[in-house]
Amino acid sequence: MNRAKGRRAVLVVSMLSPWLIGFAALTAYPIVISAYYSFTRYSFGTVDPQWIGWDNYTYLFTKDPNFGHALRNTLFLAAVGLPLRMLVAFVTAGLLATKRRGAGIYRVLYYLPTLVPSVAGALLFTFLLQPEYGPVNRLLHALGVSHPPLWFFDPNWSKPALTLISIWSVGDTMLILLAGLLNVPRTLYEAVELDGGGPWTKFRHVTFPMVSPVTFFILVTGLIGVLQSFDEAYISSSAAAGPQAPPGAPEGSLLTYPLMQLNAFQHNRVGYASAMAWVMFLMTLVLTALVTVSRKRWVHTSAGEA
Amino acid sequence: MRSRRFLVAVAEHSVLIGFAAIFTLPLLYLVLQSLMPMDQVKTAALWPRDFQWSNYREVFVRIPLLRYLGNTLLICLVSTIGTVVSTVPVAYAFAQLRWRGRGAVFALVLSTMMLPYQVTFMPQYEIFSKLGWIGTFLPLTVPSFFADAFSIFLLRQFFLTLPGDVLDAARIDGAGEWRLLLRMAAPMAKPAIMSVALFQFLFAWSDFFGPLLYLNDENHYTLAVGIQQFQSQAGKLGEGNLTLAACALFVLPIMVLFLFAQKAFIEGVNLSGVKG
Numbered sequence: 001m002n003r004a005k006g007r008r009a010v011l012v013v014s015m016l017s018p019w020l021i022g023f024a025a026l027t028a029y030p031i032v033i034s035a036y037y038s039f040t041r042y043s044f045g046t047v048d049p050q051w052i053g054w055d056n057y058t059y060l061f062t063k064d065p066n067f068g069h070a071l072r073n074t075l076f077l078a079a080v081g082l083p084l085r086m087l088v089a090f091v092t093a094g095l096l097a098t099k100r101r102g103a104g105i106y107r108v109l110y111y112l113p114t115l116v117p118s119v120a121g122a123l124l125f126t127f128l129l130q131p132e133y134g135p136v137n138r139l140l141h142a143l144g145v146s147h148p149p150l151w152f153f154d155p156n157w158s159k160p161a162l163t164l165i166s167i168w169s170v171g172d173t174m175l176i177l178l179a180g181l182l183n184v185p186r187t188l189y190e191a192v193e194l195d196g197g198g199p200w201t202k203f204r205h206v207t208f209p210m211v212s213p214v215t216f217f218i219l220v221t222g223l224i225g226v227l228q229s230f231d232e233a234y235i236s237s238s239a240a241a242g243p244q245a246p247p248g249a250p251e252g253s254l255l256t257y258p259l260m261q262l263n264a265f266q267h268n269r270v271g272y273a274s275a276m277a278w279v280m281f282l283m284t285l286v287l288t289a290l291v292t293v294s295r296k297r298w299v300h301t302s303a304g305e306a
Numbered sequence: 307m308r309s310r311r312f313l314v315a316v317a318e319h320s321v322l323i324g325f326a327a328i329f330t331l332p333l334l335y336l337v338l339q340s341l342m343p344m345d346q347v348k349t350a351a352l353w354p355r356d357f358q359w360s361n362y363r364e365v366f367v368r369i370p371l372l373r374y375l376g377n378t379l380l381i382c383l384v385s386t387i388g389t390v391v392s393t394v395p396v397a398y399a400f401a402q403l404r405w406r407g408r409g410a411v412f413a414l415v416l417s418t419m420m421l422p423y424q425v426t427f428m429p430q431y432e433i434f435s436k437l438g439w440i441g442t443f444l445p446l447t448v449p450s451f452f453a454d455a456f457s458i459f460l461l462r463q464f465f466l467t468l469p470g471d472v473l474d475a476a477r478i479d480g481a482g483e484w485r486l487l488l489r490m491a492a493p494m495a496k497p498a499i500m501s502v503a504l505f506q507f508l509f510a511w512s513d514f515f516g517p518l519l520y521l522n523d524e525n526h527y528t529l530a531v532g533i534q535q536f537q538s539q540a541g542k543l544g545e546g547n548l549t550l551a552a553c554a555l556f557v558l559p560i561m562v563l564f565l566f567a568q569k570a571f572i573e574g575v576n577l578s579g580v581k582g
Contacts, residue, residue: 008405011483015399018392019415022452027418030429037428044432095322108568109326112333115560117512119530120553123537124336127546133350135335168332175575228422231514235534243538261424270428277424284422 034274042271049271056275067276069252070260073159077256078226078287081163086215086222089173094207096174097181107178114171118231125165125232126152126239152240155253162254165232173218180214181207209300216299220291227284230258333557340551347546358547365551373525374532381446381517381528382510388450389506390499393457398487400458401465402473412462419455423515431519445520446513450506457502463577464498465491501574504567508560529556 013020038056040049060067092110096103113121129136129151140148149157188206197205208215233254234247241249247263248255257280264273339347340361342354365371399405400412434445468491476486492499517531527535533556537549564571 012399012403012405015395015403015483015487016411018451019396019453019458022392022449022454023414023418025433026430026449026452027421027426030426031421033429034425044435092325095318095325099318099322106322106326107572110329111572112561112564113329115508115564116333116557117514117530117560119512119514119534120336120557123533123549123553124332127339127550128332128335133348135350135352138350168329171329172575175572179576224420224422228424235514238534238538258424265428270432274425274428277422277428280422281425284420288420 034277037271038274038278040271042274043268044270046268052271056272057279060272060275060279066252066255066260070248070255070257073248073253073255074227074229074257076159077162077166077229078223081159081166082219082222082226084163085167085170085173086218088167089170089177089218092170093174093177093181096178107175110174111171113169116169119235121165121169122232122235123239125161125168126236129161129164152236152254153250155251158237158250158253162229162232162236165236166226166229173222176218177211177214180211184210212299213301216291216295220288223287223291224284227280227287228258229256230262233259234262336550336554336557340547340554342547344545344547361547361551362555365548365555368545368548369532369536369552370524371529371532371552371555374527374529377443377526378511378528378530381443382507384443384447385450385510386503386506388447389454389457390503392451392453393461393502394492394495394499395484395487396453397458397461397465398483398491401462402468402486402491403483415455415458419459427519434520440520441522441526442520443526446510446516450510457506460502460505460574460577461495461498464495468494497570497573498577500567500570501577504563504570505574507563511560 037049039051039053041047041052041055042049096107096110099106116124128134131137131148131150131153134151137148137151149160151157151161184207188210189202192202192206233256237247237249237254237259238245246252248259257276261273261276261280264276335352338352338354341357341359342351342361343356343358346355400408400415430445430449431440434440437444439445439448473486473490476490481489512530513528514530514534517528518534521527521531524532524535533549533552536552
């Protein structure tokens, strides 16, 4: 019996071994050691880790002018960009769910931008949103907007421009939501119709509760994703402002939190960048926990699901 | 009543077409701009004065695209193989084997998806640097042999749906689990494995942060970093037609791949979201 148990354990461990090794070396160890580094002054190859207590954190919170800035930029994307993106996902998925014929081709067309790599997407949008000759502003001009936004060239409009890219590539979120919508039993809608309910009643009492678990899932993954957003901000910022401009140009308006952190790393301030990483980590945990706590208020769980 | 239904259908279709335009016109713009003569790019023109296909020859001269393509493909292929061979047994152990602590360990796997890469990339860089791997493709390929959480999750979802009685019958016949996995479960899970492979391939193809961090020699650049660097050096949106031609070439293979493997893509997205 014990022998069989032992063989069983060997089997399980051997099957899990790729993940176990990777987890230990590339996840668990980095978490622990970066927590330590965050309390040190440390540069690869030049300065060995020296314990400096909370100094990195105090400097980050009280002295670093970029911190508040980058935090605000990232929170703007989470608070404004993410809800807009989810709204578009809801609208497009809803349209595709009600449409029976020809939905396939629309589904493909809506999904296509998701496949575009961040480099191509960000570069394409810097051209689309070019203030003078870009087609978006030409269109706005034609519609009678005399001073259309300068987008990536204006600190007030660069983040909305970034949001446009994320909305454009909403396809994967839309598909997840669509699958959820198509899973709603039609009998529930028929029941509402029998009771004389209209579209709003259907949405409020059937659709929304039924897809709320999926909505919760895309909200949490979307939140984690947006807090880590780097590529588009980095690429469009340097495309519009040129390679010599400080990171996050114009005027640091595209300096997202991850951009700021990479910048510290590239200046070999490893200890300081580790402190930044931990602040980001804790922020992610707190925000995700808040969403999860709020879940009881709006996520519907039927007996079948946990 | 009938005409009202007709009007609703027209309205619905207009909205659907409107969205289709928003999602696809940027891609059309990309192609049209890439075909313009240089002096037409910085104008409001939408249609090329003449279709300058030579831009596509020129871009290969200006940017070593073939070299970048080779680098990218190498990373894509190796990391895709790594993901598949490492994820299949792990996902199987979570879905089909019963062992103590399975639920807790799986929760740990899932929780790593919440971990921001900002926390881990610096110690990883340090490890790779001590191994002498900076500037090589190894940091971009070797980690994929250690089963990532998202792929495990996706494959496990599929392995859970396998018919238990068929596997049990084989177990009673004395087949070992590895044998079951390789002979029965993995072949049955082919669609899900295809999805995992596609997602990894696409990730490696598009990845910008990894190559930006680890590749310092121009000869090792991938398409993503190579094209970004070219544009950044051209500066201020100069040479837009060539940049966008390079982007078009960068996007095209994925679109083709998608057309051929559409089902696997959509299956994969559904698998990742249906159960939350």
